[in-house]
Amino acid sequence: MQPIHIIGGGLAGSEAAWQIVNRGVPVVLHEMRPAQSTAAHKTGGLAELVCSNSFRSDDRDHNAVGLLHEEMRRLGSLVMRAGDANQVPAGGALAVDRDGFSLAVTQALASHPLIEISRNEITELPPALWDSIIIATGPLTSAPLATAIRAVTGEDALAFFDAIAPIIHRDSIDMSVAWFQSRYDHAGPGGTGADYINCPLDRPQYEVFVDALLAGDRVSFHEWETATPYFDGCLPIEVMAERGRETLRFGPMKPVGLTDPHRPGIKPYAIVQLRQDNRLGTLFNMVGFQTKLKHAEQVRIFRVIPGLEHAEFARLGGLHRNTFLNAPKLLDGTLRLKAMPRLRFAGQITGCEGYVESAAIGLLAGRFAAAERRGETPQVPPPTTAHGALLAHITGGHVETIDAGPRSFQPMNVNFGLFPPLATSPSSPLPTLPRMRGRVGRGELRGAVKAMAKRRALTARALTDLDAWAGAAMAAATQTNPLIPVSEGAPVPEPSPR
Numbered sequence: 001m002q003p004i005h006i007i008g009g010g011l012a013g014s015e016a017a018w019q020i021v022n023r024g025v026p027v028v029l030h031e032m033r034p035a036q037s038t039a040a041h042k043t044g045g046l047a048e049l050v051c052s053n054s055f056r057s058d059d060r061d062h063n064a065v066g067l068l069h070e071e072m073r074r075l076g077s078l079v080m081r082a083g084d085a086n087q088v089p090a091g092g093a094l095a096v097d098r099d100g101f102s103l104a105v106t107q108a109l110a111s112h113p114l115i116e117i118s119r120n121e122i123t124e125l126p127p128a129l130w131d132s133i134i135i136a137t138g139p140l141t142s143a144p145l146a147t148a149i150r151a152v153t154g155e156d157a158l159a160f161f162d163a164i165a166p167i168i169h170r171d172s173i174d175m176s177v178a179w180f181q182s183r184y185d186h187a188g189p190g191g192t193g194a195d196y197i198n199c200p201l202d203r204p205q206y207e208v209f210v211d212a213l214l215a216g217d218r219v220s221f222h223e224w225e226t227a228t229p230y231f232d233g234c235l236p237i238e239v240m241a242e243r244g245r246e247t248l249r250f251g252p253m254k255p256v257g258l259t260d261p262h263r264p265g266i267k268p269y270a271i272v273q274l275r276q277d278n279r280l281g282t283l284f285n286m287v288g289f290q291t292k293l294k295h296a297e298q299v300r301i302f303r304v305i306p307g308l309e310h311a312e313f314a315r316l317g318g319l320h321r322n323t324f325l326n327a328p329k330l331l332d333g334t335l336r337l338k339a340m341p342r343l344r345f346a347g348q349i350t351g352c353e354g355y356v357e358s359a360a361i362g363l364l365a366g367r368f369a370a371a372e373r374r375g376e377t378p379q380v381p382p383p384t385t386a387h388g389a390l391l392a393h394i395t396g397g398h399v400e401t402i403d404a405g406p407r408s409f410q411p412m413n414v415n416f417g418l419f420p421p422l423a424t425s426p427s428s429p430l431p432t433l434p435r436m437r438g439r440v441g442r443g444e445l446r447g448a449v450k451a452m453a454k455r456r457a458l459t460a461r462a463l464t465d466l467d468a469w470a471g472a473a474m475a476a477a478t479q480t481n482p483l484i485p486v487s488e489g490a491p492v493p494e495p496s497p498r
């Protein structure tokens with residue numbers, strides 16, 4: 001059987017490779033690192049996490065990304081197996097030891113008999129001999145390949161900015177001022193209820209900090225970058241401060257659900273949280289503190305925060321440019337380029353956003369490509385599932401504006417707004433919301449209780465529909481190709497103690 005070529009061994013490319021070989025189809029995975037790196041990657045490891053070490057909420061019942069985790073686990077995801085095996089405490093979030101995670105993915109792929117890993121940069125469109133290709137080169141796709149892709153799509157790639165947050169050495173944080181506590185003592189699946197380091201600010205300290213942020217010297221844009229907007233879920237902290245002096249207190253610095261044990265009678269006016277970044281617990285990242293302040297300014301301004309006066313920074317924040325296709329226009333329903341169907345795209349370059357979403361789209365691209373190679377018809381997941389909702393956003397769920405101007409398709413994290421409303425679900429036997437009565441008060445559910453009930457109903461419907469879809473795909477594969485079995489792959493080994 002001819003191999004499927006995957007370009008890019010990041011989150012999406014690694015997951016796609018795993019899904020394909022577990023369907024008995026060989027893969028050549030082309031990764032340009034370590035010989036050629038990007039502005040953000042630091043290692044030669046596959047699936048390197050370039051910024052935060054968090055896969056975000058692991059709450060599968062009330063959070064769309066938690067639901068995506070669960071769906072991926074059910075679909076035999078390598079990224080989730082390696083993430084679960086390398087988890088570090090983070091309350092209700094799934095955070096991982098980044099080195100252990102990347103090593104687990106690299107080892108699982110490198111040791112698979114159907115995978116060849118080729119360490120080379122692909123600089124142009126692959127030869128016609130490669131009849132099935134997945135391009136998963138991510139937000140930092142190397143320039144020559146980006147140029148080649150732009151040429152074949154006939155469009156300019158749209159770009160925007162993300163900013164990354166600083167990481168601090170734990171032993172440089174003054175714990176006579178700071179303290180360990182998760183918001184509302186929430187333990188979550190892998191936490192203790194005391195997973196975050198909290199630094200309190202009183203009102204004068206907060207005002208001084210905001211003034212310093214507003215006056216801080218920033219990295220300036222190149223001329224060609226000035227019209228590039230920010231992704232709203234990842235605004236630099238100084239840009240948030242510009243939107244209003246109180247914006248940070250209602251965002252990453254909100255003081256709720258936390259009590260300062262050093263001064264229990266005094267309610268902090270604002271709080272900076274730091275989350276464990278490695279298994280050893282020696283590094284902590286500043287939650288929500290992505291920034292484009294100049295490096296010297298970051299050190300000066302962040303040391304104003306109580307508890308961080310002597311902070312030593314393992315990494316400072318920075319900026320990066322993102323590249324993604326106008327996917328609703330350019331890609332078909334199974335992520336193939338309409339103009340050249342032997343090219344399929346996966347990961348952030350398709351216009352999803354985030355580690356988990358990128359891996360999930362890699363999972364789907366891998367399954368679609370493998371089904372095609374096996375002579376089966378690729379089946380897309382129902383839009384009621386998190387995978388299907390995300391795919392629908394990328395491949396057509398988005399409504400184009402009719403006005404002239406910049407195109408309106410923007411990268412998106414998975415969220416419940418992408419799911420079809422409950423009442424219109426044709427397939428699910430689950431109750432629709434208006435009939436969900438009685439558990440709280442009399443009559444229909446209201447407010448936050450109703451919102452939570454709605455999420456539970458959406459997630460229950462999603463998992464029912466996902467299981468049915470996966471079961472049908474498995475049955476079709478077994479029927480069409482009884483001699484090429486489909487498996488979920490070997491388990492990822494537990495990390496060795498350090």
Ligand SMILES: Cc1cc2nc3c(=O)[nH]c(=O)nc-3n(C[C@H](O)[C@H](O)[C@H](O)COP(=O)(O)OP(=O)(O)OC[C@H]3O[C@@H](n4cnc5c(N)ncnc54)[C@H](O)[C@@H]3O)c2cc1C
Binds near residue numbers: 358
């Ligand atoms: C600086 C930065 C910070 C981010 N912070 C976060 C965050 O905190 N949380 C979050 O969820 N997401 C974050 N993201 C988004 C995150 O990168 C993506 O969500 C995710 O890594 C994308 O997965 P991917 O597989 O599409 O791309 P990547 O994981 O970037 O993988 C792409 C791979 O392709 C390789 N490659 C590129 N060009 C070529 C070529 N021509 N030939 C061969 N190989 C090539 C690269 O070396 C890389 O290994 C951040 C992104 C950046 C750039």
